[in-house]
Amino acid sequence: MSTFQVPTLADMIAQGKAPEVLFWVGCAGSFDDRAKRITKAIARILHHCEVPFAVLGAEESCTGDPAKRAGNEFLFQMQAAQNIAVLNGYEVQRIVTGCPHCFNVIKNEYPELGGTYEVMHHTQFIRDLIGQGRLKVADGNPFKGRRITFHDPCYLGRGNGEYAAPRDVLSSLDAELVEMKRCKQNGLCCGAGGAQMFKEAEKGNREVNHKRTDDVLQVKPNVVATGCPFCNTMMTDGVKHAEQEGQIDVKDIAELIAEAADLFPSN
Amino acid sequence: MIAQLIFAACVVAGATLFARRIRFIRKNILMGQRVDRFDRPIDRWKVMARVALGQGKMVARPVAGIMHILIYVGFVVINIELLEILIDGLFGTHRAFAGLGGLYDFLIATFEVLAALVLLACVVFFVRRNGMAIARFRSQEMGGWPTLDANLILVAEVFLMFAFLSMNAADVIAQGRGIDHYIVAGSFPVSQFLVPLYEGLTDAGVVAVERGMWWFHILGILSFLVYVTYSKHFHILLAFPNTYYSDLTQQGAMDNMAAVKKEVDLMMDPNADPYAAPAPEADAVPAKFGAKDATDLSWKQLMEAYTCTECGRCTSECPANQTGKLLSPRKIMMDLRDRIEEIGKQRDASGGTWNGDGKALLGSYISEEELWACTSCQACVQACPVNISPMGIVLDMRRSLIMEDSKSPESITSMFNNIENNGAPWAFPAASRGDWIQES
Numbered sequence: 001m002s003t004f005q006v007p008t009l010a011d012m013i014a015q016g017k018a019p020e021v022l023f024w025v026g027c028a029g030s031f032d033d034r035a036k037r038i039t040k041a042i043a044r045i046l047h048h049c050e051v052p053f054a055v056l057g058a059e060e061s062c063t064g065d066p067a068k069r070a071g072n073e074f075l076f077q078m079q080a081a082q083n084i085a086v087l088n089g090y091e092v093q094r095i096v097t098g099c100p101h102c103f104n105v106i107k108n109e110y111p112e113l114g115g116t117y118e119v120m121h122h123t124q125f126i127r128d129l130i131g132q133g134r135l136k137v138a139d140g141n142p143f144k145g146r147r148i149t150f151h152d153p154c155y156l157g158r159g160n161g162e163y164a165a166p167r168d169v170l171s172s173l174d175a176e177l178v179e180m181k182r183c184k185q186n187g188l189c190c191g192a193g194g195a196q197m198f199k200e201a202e203k204g205n206r207e208v209n210h211k212r213t214d215d216v217l218q219v220k221p222n223v224v225a226t227g228c229p230f231c232n233t234m235m236t237d238g239v240k241h242a243e244q245e246g247q248i249d250v251k252d253i254a255e256l257i258a259e260a261a262d263l264f265p266s267n
Numbered sequence: 268m269i270a271q272l273i274f275a276a277c278v279v280a281g282a283t284l285f286a287r288r289i290r291f292i293r294k295n296i297l298m299g300q301r302v303d304r305f306d307r308p309i310d311r312w313k314v315m316a317r318v319a320l321g322q323g324k325m326v327a328r329p330v331a332g333i334m335h336i337l338i339y340v341g342f343v344v345i346n347i348e349l350l351e352i353l354i355d356g357l358f359g360t361h362r363a364f365a366g367l368g369g370l371y372d373f374l375i376a377t378f379e380v381l382a383a384l385v386l387l388a389c390v391v392f393f394v395r396r397n398g399m400a401i402a403r404f405r406s407q408e409m410g411g412w413p414t415l416d417a418n419l420i421l422v423a424e425v426f427l428m429f430a431f432l433s434m435n436a437a438d439v440i441a442q443g444r445g446i447d448h449y450i451v452a453g454s455f456p457v458s459q460f461l462v463p464l465y466e467g468l469t470d471a472g473v474v475a476v477e478r479g480m481w482w483f484h485i486l487g488i489l490s491f492l493v494y495v496t497y498s499k500h501f502h503i504l505l506a507f508p509n510t511y512y513s514d515l516t517q518q519g520a521m522d523n524m525a526a527v528k529k530e531v532d533l534m535m536d537p538n539a540d541p542y543a544a545p546a547p548e549a550d551a552v553p554a555k556f557g558a559k560d561a562t563d564l565s566w567k568q569l570m571e572a573y574t575c576t577e578c579g580r581c582t583s584e585c586p587a588n589q590t591g592k593l594l595s596p597r598k599i600m601m602d603l604r605d606r607i608e609e610i611g612k613q614r615d616a617s618g619g620t621w622n623g624d625g626k627a628l629l630g631s632y633i634s635e636e637e638l639w640a641c642t643s644c645q646a647c648v649q650a651c652p653v654n655i656s657p658m659g660i661v662l663d664m665r666r667s668l669i670m671e672d673s674k675s676p677e678s679i680t681s682m683f684n685n686i687e688n689n690g691a692p693w694a695f696p697a698a699s700r701g702d703w704i705q706e707s
Contacts, residue, residue, distance in 0.1 A: 006704045027691040036703045057701030061690030069643045071665030073524045077531040108520035154644040159519020189586040194643030198682040202640040205591030
């Protein structure tokens with residue numbers, strides 16, 4: 001990051017400081033080049049709003065979600081035990097995640113294994129920052145009047161009943177929000193969940209993300225907003241496959257807001 | 268008197284056959300594994316009231332939902348009439364509740380209007396199922412018995428409602444002619460239009476139609492009672508307990524296996540003695556990981572199999588199914604029901620204990636390809652009008668594949684290895700996890 005340094009929790013504790021919130025980056029957000037841009041947008045937002053936050057850096061490890069959903073409960077619980085030991089060791093209380101899968105697992109599955117925290121998805125956290133007046137869209141916001149549609153991530157929407165937060169954030173962009181025919185409870189999966197991201201799709205007549213892209217094309221948006229790094233990959237591929245990458249941008253809500261609030265240094 | 272005896276015999280026979288099937292199904296369900304669904308009774312009643320009693324999820328699809336509510340309300344309300352039929356049949360009375368006067372007129376009129384609406388809804392359903400290209404009624408797993416089962420019920424319901432209305436029409440004529448035994452009672456807003464059908468008959472003919480329809484109606488209901496226990500239509504009873512015992516945790520949450528937790532705790536405990544003899548367990552049966560066969564699933568999941576009415580909303584919402592993959596969540600439920608019925612029959616044939624038959628739900632009924640097509644998106648769970656989770660069964664069977672058989676697609680194995688070695692599903696070194704911080 002060019003203008004500020006994201007602190008790790010270890011550094012912060014060493015300096016005798018305690019963050020308000022831990023930013024749980026997730027594997028995609030840490031390693032995937034496209035998803036790293038989302039991570040940086042979230043970090044910029046937190047920094048801009050002067051939220052005292054830290055990341056775990058190398059001390060973070062996979063939550064175990066894809067292992068669990070693929071049937072490997074042992075590996076999941078080993079990952080959970082290791083992560084919970086780290087989080088509890090640092091006495092972490094609040095967590096904001098950049099990925100709905102991490103969000104779901106830490107919020108719903110870690111408590112029974114000894115890890116109880118207040119967990120928020122980044123769209124929820126950003127909504128609160130906007131609500132508190134700490135984050136404002138700039139005057140020259142490039143999304144004003146643009147058509148934006150939101151693709152609900154399964155583990156934020158159906159999994160945890162959060163349909164409002166991402167839409168609330170988007171509504172601050174002064175854009176034209178359009179809903180796909182299948183949205184919220186009825187939203188169609190991007191095709192990446194349940195460990196599908198890490199394997200070839202089973203035999204069929206289409207790819208799930210191509211099917212979902214049909215829904216996107218129907219509403220003719222300028223931007224598909226996502227809230228999950230995996231959805232982002234799938235929708236980006238889908239839009240490319242439909243040869244619409246010049247017309248339709250696929251961006252995470254954090255990126256849209258960071259851009260609209262002019263948080264990226266001009267280059 | 269003879270008629271009363273025959274009637275009593277029919278009722279006893281129907282009730283006995285029904286009770287025998289219920290006992291069999293109950294035993295089958297209880298072959299499932301333990302799961303605690305007895306906490307939070309108030310929340311459970313609420314879910315049942317909203318989802319089963321209130322049909323809260325049915326109206327997500329308005330046409331089918333509203334038609335279904337008509338049949339449901341008709342079925343429940345018209346069965347109040349059953350009480351009168353039972354009393355009349357056993358004691359030789361006619362319209363035993365006629366003494367209720369105005370209330371009776373109101374009740375009969377209500378039954379008639381509902382009967383007409385049920386008739387209409389059944390015809391619409393029949394046309395939808397057979398005359399329209401609705402994909403979910405034409406999936407592969409619907410061939411043969413499942414479609415016949417659905418049509419049989421619709422046709423039977425049409426006949427039953429027609430018999431009920433004809434019985435009343437003949438009664439109207441008999442009342443008008445002052446035929447002995449036919450007291451003037453009831454209000455007949457619908458069946459009055461059927462009067463011309465039977466008006467030309469002699470007094471004896473009218474009585475024959477009334478009696479004939481009365482017997483057809485009650486024998487039909489008794490047969491239906493037994494039939495539902497063999498049919499997908501068992502949902503009319505099981506929808507209530509099945510929603511009561513719903514999983515009340517957040518829909519995205521997947522259960523943490525207690526047996527695994529015990530082992531992981533032991534591994535993580537620095538004071539544990541790795542050579543210590545295992546503590547004597549309360550249940551001596553060695554734990555199996557995941558579900559290979561029907562009996563490895565929980566009793567609730569087996570109840571779900573008996574509750575499923577094969578409407579196919581799960582399958583039509585499933586992203587894997589929509590893109591031509593083999594997985595159909597409805598088929599998972601149908602396979603499970605077939606399998607547990609098969610196990611139950613073998614158990615009873617061998618004196619009450621089941622010793623296996625060399626088959627298993629996983630492999631003999633459900634293939635690995637079906638399991639690996641699931642994206643765990645919960646669309647099937649969301650769509651089910653009676654809170655069944657086909658996804659839960661798919662994921663439990665994946666657990667068996669991985670933890671019992673070590674069988675997974677190669678790429679999934681690499682993903683496991685990467686998480687184990689690098690703490691990420693991809694092959695990046697764990698130490699580089701924070702490298703993005705330094706990148707501009």
